[in-house]
Amino acid sequence: MSNYSPQDVRDDWVPKGDYLDRAFHDLEKEFLWPKVWQIACREDEITSAGDYVVYDIVDDSIIVSRGSDGSIHASHNVCPHRGTRLADGRGNANQFVCPFHGWRFGRDGKNVKVIDRQDWGECLAKEDTDLVTVQVGTWGGFVWINMDPGCQPLDAFLEPMKSKCELFEFDKLHPVWHKTLVIDANWKTTLTAFTEFYHVQTTHAQMLTYTQDYSISRAMGRHGWMSYAASSGMPLGRSSRLPPKDIPDFREYLFEYADQFKNDLAAMQTDRAYQATQRLREETTAETPPEEVLNKWGQFIYEAAVESGAGWPAELTPEYMAESGFDWHTFPNTVFLHAAVEAVLWYRLRPCDDDHTKTLMDVWSLERFAPGAEPKVEHEFYEDWHDADLPLIYRQDMENIPLVQRGMKSSAFKANRTNPVQERAVSHFHRILRRFMENSHADDALEPETLVEIPKGS
Numbered sequence: 001m002s003n004y005s006p007q008d009v010r011d012d013w014v015p016k017g018d019y020l021d022r023a024f025h026d027l028e029k030e031f032l033w034p035k036v037w038q039i040a041c042r043e044d045e046i047t048s049a050g051d052y053v054v055y056d057i058v059d060d061s062i063i064v065s066r067g068s069d070g071s072i073h074a075s076h077n078v079c080p081h082r083g084t085r086l087a088d089g090r091g092n093a094n095q096f097v098c099p100f101h102g103w104r105f106g107r108d109g110k111n112v113k114v115i116d117r118q119d120w121g122e123c124l125a126k127e128d129t130d131l132v133t134v135q136v137g138t139w140g141g142f143v144w145i146n147m148d149p150g151c152q153p154l155d156a157f158l159e160p161m162k163s164k165c166e167l168f169e170f171d172k173l174h175p176v177w178h179k180t181l182v183i184d185a186n187w188k189t190t191l192t193a194f195t196e197f198y199h200v201q202t203t204h205a206q207m208l209t210y211t212q213d214y215s216i217s218r219a220m221g222r223h224g225w226m227s228y229a230a231s232s233g234m235p236l237g238r239s240s241r242l243p244p245k246d247i248p249d250f251r252e253y254l255f256e257y258a259d260q261f262k263n264d265l266a267a268m269q270t271d272r273a274y275q276a277t278q279r280l281r282e283e284t285t286a287e288t289p290p291e292e293v294l295n296k297w298g299q300f301i302y303e304a305a306v307e308s309g310a311g312w313p314a315e316l317t318p319e320y321m322a323e324s325g326f327d328w329h330t331f332p333n334t335v336f337l338h339a340a341v342e343a344v345l346w347y348r349l350r351p352c353d354d355d356h357t358k359t360l361m362d363v364w365s366l367e368r369f370a371p372g373a374e375p376k377v378e379h380e381f382y383e384d385w386h387d388a389d390l391p392l393i394y395r396q397d398m399e400n401i402p403l404v405q406r407g408m409k410s411s412a413f414k415a416n417r418t419n420p421v422q423e424r425a426v427s428h429f430h431r432i433l434r435r436f437m438e439n440s441h442a443d444d445a446l447e448p449e450t451l452v453e454i455p456k457g458s
C-alpha cells in the first residue's frame with residue numbers, strides 16, 4: 001500500500017493512479033470488494049420464494065435468493081466440486097444444479113446431492129460440499145452483501161448516512177426504470193462524475209435558468225454528503241452566474257422548470273408532482289409571491305401522494321430534510337439523490353468484470369406508489385450507453401467521462417486538483433478508500449463529520 005498512502009490525498013489533490021493503475025485495481029480486488037458492504041440487488045427483484053439474482057463483482061459472483069420462509073440468503077456462485085459457475089442473471093429456482101457433474105444445492109446454498117458420494121468416503125466433509133455463505137442485509141429497499149464473515153454489521157457501516165436518511169423511507173420506493181450501462185472508464189472516474197455538483201454550471205449549463213447551482217460537500221464518516229448552498233430542498237431559482245432577470249409570473253417559471261426536469265432527467269419528479277403544477281394555475285395567480293407558489297406546489301404534491309394511496313414519509317420534517325442534504329455517496333460505490341422525497345435517483349458503480357478501464361453503471365429511477373400500483377419493470381442492459389435512450393442530463397455526463405479517463409493518461413497530468421468546497425466528497429472518498437484497503441476493514445475509518453465552510457462572497 002505504500003504507493004497509495006491516504007496521506008498523499010489532500011482536499012485539493014487526488015493522484016491519478018487511483019483511476020489508472022492496474023495495481024490499484026488489483027488492491028481493490030484483494031482489499032476492497034471482498035470486504036465491503038455493497039448493493040447486490042433490490043428487494044423487489046426477489047419477492048417470491050425461489051426468486052434469485054446473480055451479482056457479479058470483479059472475479060466474484062454471488063447468488064442472492066429468497067427462501068420459502070421469506071428470508072434472503074446469499075452464497076458464492078461457484079460449485080465446490082470443480083469450480084463451475086452455477087447461475088446467471090435472474091430467475092426462479094428450487095435448487096441450483098451444477099451443469100458439470102450434477103451436484104445440487106438448496107436455496108440456502110446447502111448441498112442436497114453429491115453424485116456417487118460414497119467414492120469420497122471420509123475425505124469429504126459435509127460443509128465442504130455446501131456453497132460458501134455470504135453476509136447479507138437489507139436497507140433502503142436494497143439487498144446488501146459482504147463476503148467478509150468478520151465484517152462490521154451493515155447498520156453500523158451505513159452510519160451516519162442511515163440516521164440522516166432513514167426517515168425518507170426508501171424501502172417504500174419502487175423502480176420506474178432500471179438501466180445497466182457499460183462506460184469506457186474506471187468505475188471511480190464514473191462514480192466521481194456523480195458525487196459533485198461543481199460540473200453543473202458547464203456540463204449542464206441549460207439548468208442554470210432554474211438552478212441555484214453553487215454547492216457544498218461534506219465528509220460524513222466514510223461517506224460523502226452534497227447539497228446546494230442556497231436551498232435545503234430543490235435548488236429552484238435562477239443561478240447567480242447568469243445576469244439577473246425579472247420573473248413576471250413565477251408559476252410559468254415553475255412549469256418550465258418542471259418540464260425541463262421531466263424531459264431532461266426523467267427522474268426525481270413523479271407524474272403527480274408534474275400534474276400538481278397545473279393546480280397552481282387554478283389556485284394561485286401571477287401576483288402570488290414565489291415563496292407562496294413554491295409552498296403551494298409542495299402542499300399539492302403531498303396531497304396528491306396521499307390521495308393516490310402512495311402516502312408520504314410520516315416523520316419527515318423540513319429540518320431533517322435540510323440536514324439530510326441533496327445527494328449522498330455511500331462508500332464505496334452507491335450514490336443517491338433524494339431531495340424530492342417521493343422520487344429518488346439511485347446509482348451503483350462497479351468495475352465491469354476484471355477490467356479496470358470499464359464501468360458497469362446501474363441507474364434506478366425510484367418512486368413511491370400505492371401498494372399494488374407499482375409498475376412491472378424490465379431490467380435493461382446496454383453494452384453501449386448510446387443505445388440506452390438516455391435523457392439529456394445523463395448524456396451530458398456520459399460524454400465527459402471517457403474524456404476524463406483518456407485525458408488523465410497524459411504525462412502532463414499528475415493529480416486531480418479537486419475543489420476543496422464543492423468536490424470535498426471526491427477527495428474524501430479517495431482518502432477513505434486508501435485507508436480502508438490499508439486497514440482491510442476500516443472500522444476505525446470513521447471521522448467526525450466535517451463541514452467545509454463556504455468562502456465569503458460566493
Ligand code: FES
Nearest residue numbers: 079081082098101
Ligand atoms: S463442477 Fe459442479 S458438480 Fe462437478
Ligand SMILES: [Fe+2]
Nearest residue numbers: 193203204397
Ligand atoms: Fe451531471
